[in-house]
Amino acid sequence: MIRIAAVGDVHVDKDVLGRFRPALEELPKQADVLLVAGDLTRHGTVDEARCFAEEFGGLGVPVIVVLGNHDHQSDQQSRVAEVLTEADITVLEGEATVLELHGHRLGVAGVKGFGGGFAGACASNFGEREMKDFVGTTEVVSQRLQEALHSVQVDALVALTHYSPVPDTLLGEPLEIYPFLGCYQLGRAIDSAPTALALHGHAHHGSERGRTPGGVPVRNVAHPVIKQAYNVYQLLSEDVDLQLVAT
Numbered sequence: 654m655i656r657i658a659a660v661g662d663v664h665v666d667k668d669v670l671g672r673f674r675p676a677l678e679e680l681p682k683q684a685d686v687l688l689v690a691g692d693l694t695r696h697g698t699v700d701e702a703r704c705f706a707e708e709f710g711g712l713g714v715p716v717i718v719v720l721g722n723h724d725h726q727s728d729q730q731s732r733v734a735e736v737l738t739e740a741d742i743t744v745l746e747g748e749a750t751v752l753e754l755h756g757h758r759l760g761v762a763g764v765k766g767f768g769g770g771f772a773g774a775c776a777s778n779f780g781e782r783e784m785k786d787f788v789g790t791t792e793v794v795s796q797r798l799q800e801a802l803h804s805v806q807v808d809a810l811v812a813l814t815h816y817s818p819v820p821d822t823l824l825g826e827p828l829e830i831y832p833f834l835g836c837y838q839l840g841r842a843i844d845s846a847p848t849a850l851a852l853h854g855h856a857h858h859g860s861e862r863g864r865t866p867g868g869v870p871v872r873n874v875a876h877p878v879i880k881q882a883y884n885v886y887q888l889l890s891e892d893v894d895l896q897l898v899a900t
């Protein structure tokens with residue numbers, strides 16, 4: 654059994670320091686790895702990245718993250734990623750990483766993702782150059798996720814994004830902003846591989862549970878949605894009832 658702790662949208666700045674740490678200190682007793690689904694910081698500054706590293710680093714379990722749109726706000730995403738990497742936090746953007754846990758190989762493929770919308774209400778690659786650029790970004794990042802998912806041979810494969818791959822977990826958000834919260838292309842990438850679980854954030858007013866068209870369980874782990882420091886999901890559990898149960 655592999656136990657995956659996950660949260661997103663923690664938006665760490667100086668005033669947040671210490672808020673998550675007590676629960677994180679307990680994390681190694683409950684989970685084998687922590688995945689953070691982007692929006693680690695409030696405005697994507699290097700100082701905030703240092704605060705995130707202080708709050709979420711050195712846990713005693715591997716910490717794997719993707720960046721979110723907030724982490725791009727100051728155009729310092731490369732420096733933000735460097736600060737995190739120096740703190741032994743794995744930052745994924747179109748890559749996958751493999752962990753050996755309890756004799757199993759866990760693969761995590763991550764990408765920030767982008768908006769674009771979902772079937773019947775999505776942006777299309779037509780018209781103005783600006784619209785083609787927008788949809789082009791959606792397609793490029795989704796393709797990167799697909800390639801990352803296919804780049805590893807593992808026992809359990811997890812997709813980690815900031816933007817949502819499905820509309821299900823946006824339930825509670827205004828319909829009008831769905832195209833800015835995720836895109837169907839991420840879901841298609843997830844369905845193209847033997848993905849066991851897809852985790853995302855970004856939709857603070859959404860809901861936790863959803864499924865891709867291909868049946869892959871999706872969980873929105875945005876902190877305002879799960880309302881705790883992290884949820885724990887179990888993969889490769891012999892007890893089917895325990896699988897994907899948030900504890």
Ligand SMILES: [Fe+2]
Nearest residue numbers: 692721722855
């Ligand atoms: Fe976000």
